[in-house]
Amino acid sequence: MGHFDEKYLADGLELCRRLIECKALEIIDGERLKHLARGGIVGFKCADGKYAGDIADHIRCFTDEPHFLSLNGTALLLLPDMEEFAEDRRVLYKHAREAWAELKKGTTIVPLTHFPCGKAHKHDISLVANLLRTYDAAADIARELGVDRRVVVPMIHIHWNVIETTNGNPYKHCRTYKIKISCNTEAPRLWQQLTQAA
Numbered sequence: 001m002g003h004f005d006e007k008y009l010a011d012g013l014e015l016c017r018r019l020i021e022c023k024a025l026e027i028i029d030g031e032r033l034k035h036l037a038r039g040g041i042v043g044f045k046c047a048d049g050k051y052a053g054d055i056a057d058h059i060r061c062f063t064d065e066p067h068f069l070s071l072n073g074t075a076l077l078l079l080p081d082m083e084e085f086a087e088d089r090r091v092l093y094k095h096a097r098e099a100w101a102e103l104k105k106g107t108t109i110v111p112l113t114h115f116p117c118g119k120a121h122k123h124d125i126s127l128v129a130n131l132l133r134t135y136d137a138a139a140d141i142a143r144e145l146g147v148d149r150r151v152v153v154p155m156i157h158i159h160w161n162v163i164e165t166t167n168g169n170p171y172k173h174c175r176t177y178k179i180k181i182s183c184n185t186e187a188p189r190l191w192q193q194l195t196q197a198a
């Protein structure tokens with residue numbers, strides 16, 4: 001889903017690189033996540049067929065029991081501020097509550113966005129907004145499901161190989177990152193730096 005021009009992709013991936021450099025995005029600590037998700041993972045994940053398999057494979061490294069809720073752009077639909085997503089939000093939380101009630105202790109909840117995402121592109125949600133929405137969705141999920149915020153881990157899956165020039169880069173095989181709180185300040189700041197320099 002979605003067609004992206006080269007500049008959109010190149011700028012987005014460059015922002016991701018800079019966010020990783022300043023540790024606002026952090027490679028998932030596999031052992032830590034495995035422990036945290038020992039009861040399984042409920043993932044709010046985009047349905048995008050082009051990338052969904054790749055994302056699911058990665059999450060399966062951490063748990064044998066990933067329970068995915070998937071609509072177009074899923075993690076982006078959770079905040080109550082966009083009227084056009086209100087119905088999707090209601091449905092997602094209905095299913096999330098149902099899943100949560102059935103799952104074991106030690107289950108981690110992952111709002112998992114990705115870049116590039118056709119749904120974000122379609123609704124003019126910039127990469128910065130995508131990151132911040134996903135981070136804020138973690139608090140929203142904790143509130144809605146009545147769980148501790150610490151069991152909700154916001155993540156982004158970055159498709160490094162979407163353009164030729166990123167092939168062979170060192171991130172290629174480690175592509176899911178935790179979105180840290182510093183993204184809230186670093187993402188807008190670095191994006192401004194990046195676009196002003198261009």
Ligand SMILES: [Zn+2]
Binds near residue numbers: 072073
């Ligand atoms: Zn998507």
